[in-house]
Amino acid sequence: MRPTHLEVNLPQLKQNLENIRAHVAPAKVLVVLKANAYGHGVDGVAPFIAPFADYIGVAIVEEGIHLRKMGIKTPILVMGGTLREQLPDFFEYDLTLAASSLDLLTAADQLAESTRKRIKTHLKIDTGMERVGVREYEAEALIERSLVCSQFVEIEGIFTHFANSEVMSLPGSEQSPETRPRNDLVEASLQLERFQEVLSLYEKRSEPHPALRHTANSGATLLMPESYFDMVRPGVLFYGVYPARDIERTIEVKPALTWRSRVIFSKVTRLGRSVSYGSLWQAEAETRIATVPCGYADGYFRRMTNQTRVIINGKSYPQVGRICMDQFMVNAGKDEVKVGDAVTIMGDGISPEELADWAGTNEYEVMTNISARVPRVFLGEVQ
Numbered sequence: 001m002r003p004t005h006l007e008v009n010l011p012q013l014k015q016n017l018e019n020i021r022a023h024v025a026p027a028k029v030l031v032v033l034k035a036n037a038y039g040h041g042v043d044g045v046a047p048f049i050a051p052f053a054d055y056i057g058v059a060i061v062e063e064g065i066h067l068r069k070m071g072i073k074t075p076i077l078v079m080g081g082t083l084r085e086q087l088p089d090f091f092e093y094d095l096t097l098a099a100s101s102l103d104l105l106t107a108a109d110q111l112a113e114s115t116r117k118r119i120k121t122h123l124k125i126d127t128g129m130e131r132v133g134v135r136e137y138e139a140e141a142l143i144e145r146s147l148v149c150s151q152f153v154e155i156e157g158i159f160t161h162f163a164n165s166e167v168m169s170l171p172g173s174e175q176s177p178e179t180r181p182r183n184d185l186v187e188a189s190l191q192l193e194r195f196q197e198v199l200s201l202y203e204k205r206s207e208p209h210p211a212l213r214h215t216a217n218s219g220a221t222l223l224m225p226e227s228y229f230d231m232v233r234p235g236v237l238f239y240g241v242y243p244a245r246d247i248e249r250t251i252e253v254k255p256a257l258t259w260r261s262r263v264i265f266s267k268v269t270r271l272g273r274s275v276s277y278g279s280l281w282q283a284e285a286e287t288r289i290a291t292v293p294c295g296y297a298d299g300y301f302r303r304m305t306n307q308t309r310v311i312i313n314g315k316s317y318p319q320v321g322r323i324c325m326d327q328f329m330v331n332a333g334k335d336e337v338k339v340g341d342a343v344t345i346m347g348d349g350i351s352p353e354e355l356a357d358w359a360g361t362n363e364y365e366v367m368t369n370i371s372a373r374v375p376r377v378f379l380g381e382v383q
């Protein structure tokens with residue numbers, strides 16, 4: 001086992017899911033397993049968590065195929081965009097299509113009818129991301145088309161995605177549109193209204209709406225109960241991380257990741273000697289420099305140079321000198337730090353938020369960038 005590895009606490013993930021479920025019931029929970037389960041390692045997370053999830057969400061069809069090849073039987077929604085030529089994979093692997101355009105829905109229907117194979121789809125409505133999906137003001141044609149699909153196409157769901165659901169309504173959000181911050185829940189509420197407009201098209205035609213209406217990502221799961229409908233789609237929250245700092249902690253979740261390593265070299269350096277590429281840090285006195293075998297190729301961002309800290313033997317030490325591709329150095333001062341000593345890079349009090357701040361990014365990017373070179377060790381795994 002490589003000394004640098006990621007410990008993933010599977011029972012903690014299950015606990016997070018249970019706490020989310022208790023909060024949103026009776027709504028169902030789609031667990032988002034895209035991007036290698038937000039870096040946690042989908043090969044360990046998926047088999048453990050799938051039995052407890054109502055639905056699984058992935059971004060791309062390849063992620064869905066990977067899960068099916070692992071033997072996962074839970075329904076899987078491919079939430080992102082799909083090319084026509086990828087449609088056969090949805091039939092072969094029993095994946096749910098996000099019908100994000102009239103053309104795509106039509107192509108899926110034609111393929112279903114000609115091959116006499118079944119496919120499930122969720123209509124994807126774009127209410128304010130301008131990314132993938134049919135805008136609310138052009139949704140009528142999509143709905144009309146969905147109502148005349150062949151018996152092989154099941155219109156199981158309809159959904160949209162928020163652009164700004166994770167920021168608390170700030171005081172003064174009743175200000176005029178020109179002066180109020182754009183990132184409060186006013187934008188998300190507007191998106192919700194647009195989604196409701198689309199749903200009302202079903203009422204107008206006296207047609208039942210699809211059984212699974214869903215909109216809520218982590219931010220909306222925390223802040224907008226009116227957005228739950230039939231199912232929620234928490235990603236980062238399931239992994240124990242709040243999507244923003246200022247949100248009241250109404251759902252109890254904890255991170256499941258601990259990034260560990262061991263000291264690979266330890267030396268006492270002299271006053272004035274500089275450490276690592278670019279000589280960005282010099283010893284101002286005789287001091288112990290410990291080398292940790294983890295670098296930016298592992299996802300420990302180079303731009304965090306001279307800003308981070310690690311825990312060795314229960315004590316916090318600053319990272320010094322340019323972070324290298326495969327290693328970084330730590331200033332252990334006068335302490336006796338030995339080769340082989342355990343190092344915590346994230347966890348044990350170092351939060352994903354702290355790393356995100358050091359790197360000038362968000363927790364999502366920190367977690368999803370931990371590279372494939374870092375082995376994942378799954379705690380509490382069913383054997």
Ligand SMILES: *Cc1c(COP(=O)(O)O)cnc(C)c1O
Nearest residue numbers: 032079161217218233234235236
């Ligand atoms: C990634 C994603 C989510 C989860 O987002 P979080 O902010 O991590 O909760 C939900 N829905 C869709 C469509 C997504 O792409």
